[in-house]
Amino acid sequence: MNPISVHKRTDPLTWPAALILGLAIVLSLSVSALLLHWQDKPARDALVILFQGAFGSWHALEDCTIKAVPIFLCSLGVAVAFRLQVWNIGAEGQFAMGAIGATWVVLQFPQWPAFLLLPAMMAAAALGGGFCGLIPALLKVRLRANEIIVSLMLNYVCILFLEYLVYGPWKDPVSFGFPMTMVFPPAAIVGAIGSSRLNWGLVLALACAVGFWIFFRFSRLGYELKVCGESPRVAGYARLPYHGLVIAVMVTGGALAGWAGFLEVSATLNRLQPSIMVGYGYTAIVVAWLARLSPASIAAASLLLAGLRVGVENLQLEMQVPAAFGGIMEGVLLLTVLAGGFFVRYRVRWRGFS
């Protein structure tokens, strides 16, 4: 006789979500500490460095916010797609295409003034990212091709395309052979807010968050999306345009990820180079699953994971811990939250041996 009995709850609990996330963070920190200890690195100091690097100072918090912006933008689209049971794994490639689109505008029209150039860059980034989201969506609804694999393969293709451009036609002739474009003219750069290191991309992200909230709260399309996500059967009876919704969600998500790419080239790097690809698109998947559909929780999760990245960078600087360390923490975090969901949906009782 199985000593443990498991029953599905009629109403899933809501309160343990924060507890599970807390536990997941503790577990992922413990695994990290264990791994550091195993490599003869002082684990406790490392965790302190990680935390201080992420949230310990004004400077760190600024870093965190700067990194949270592209993660947040990528996550919005991924989160909506997840809600529709569409698995958009392609934020990384859409991000790359956005960066490429924005850079193309700069290289074509370097003499344009900022009020023309920046909107044109945003439009091109949205087009690039959106196009990259459209391909898996179209292949899914027309030919029933698995969107997970198509969007993931496009990540590789887009990153290679970016490399082709910066190693080849777009290479700056005065870069001493380094794969990078020329430095953007000042008109193509999204500036800092006041004297802080934060840039106006933060405002763009906030605007997107508000737009996202209004869209789901008040628009008909937003309501249909919610219904489709919560119950595909009801959506079928109500004759909601599922295919159209999938395409809309993927293209919008692609455009948002494209904007993240635009902000990275324009505000952070001021040029296009391969080091722009640091895996924000993959982190966005973790964020989207942790936060589900409210923009506030997506923002909170973006900040958390951005903090993790900044902390790991600090760790890399101070203790020569490879950057890949962040992946371990993200993976453990996500797996724990997934496993923890079990206790939200099921009642587990100890029956004892009989």
Added chain:
Amino acid sequence: MTAELLLPLLAAAVQTGTPILYATLGEILTERAGVLNLGVEGIMMVGALAAYVTALATGHAGLGFAAGAGCGALLAAVHAQVCVGFRGNQVVSGLALTILGTGLANYLGTPYIGQSIPGFQRTALPLLDQIPILGPVFFRQDPLVYLSYLAPVFVWVALKRTTWGLNLRAAGEAPEAVTAAGLSFARLRWSAVVLGGLLMGCGGAYLSLAYTHLWSTGLVAGRGWIAVALVIFAFWHPGRAVLGAYLFGGVMAFQFRLQALGTHLPSSLLLMLPYLLTIFVLVAASVRRRGQAPPAALGVNHEPPD
């Protein structure tokens, strides 16, 4: 003249396709039991590193291979626990596994970058290697390739000719029937996921032990994802997986040849070929689906009756 060019290319196709073949067979076994494992990429990374480190430390390539397979199974067990034990979302768990596995391998592997190991070397099979065409293509390879010829047969026999395989397929098609027959549904899925992970680990181990003979960060380079796509191309049959794996091996080998010859085509564009081919193959397999549907309960977590 053409044979002199073509035969080495075909032999290279078999070699390059071998890690993909192992991984595809692992994923077929897993998916036939109804579990989608998108962690292949991460599992292969960990398998490759474990195999490499073990071979470097002990000097035995065989031990390395076993370590790669074992670590693959271990990581797959995490997926099994989350999906089968805790009924978590299979897609997300797989993605998390890929993020975790890639991070783990790159983190632990950093000190080893650039050191090469002897690993497995080419050894021609006597007599068989004298067969015209087939000999040079199939029988002048390393021992792990020969082992991979047996793997599809093993998976086919296990799935189609054993009671375990029948039950396992039932777990992928009709979970209620498994429970009704008084079998442990969870145990069946567990065993499939872990054995599948073992094969994926073998694929990763092949890369570091016999393909590159060294460890590098981007070693797997999307082969795990290609394997996931090939399962659909193969319609969940081990036999067609062989075809698909060698097709991809061929394209990759061809692309490396072309690069080595020094064409005018930039290498970044050439490197796109396998990924574009994956999309193409996937679309082709999705369009003409004549009764070759995926396991009915694939990706669905079964709710056992109370």
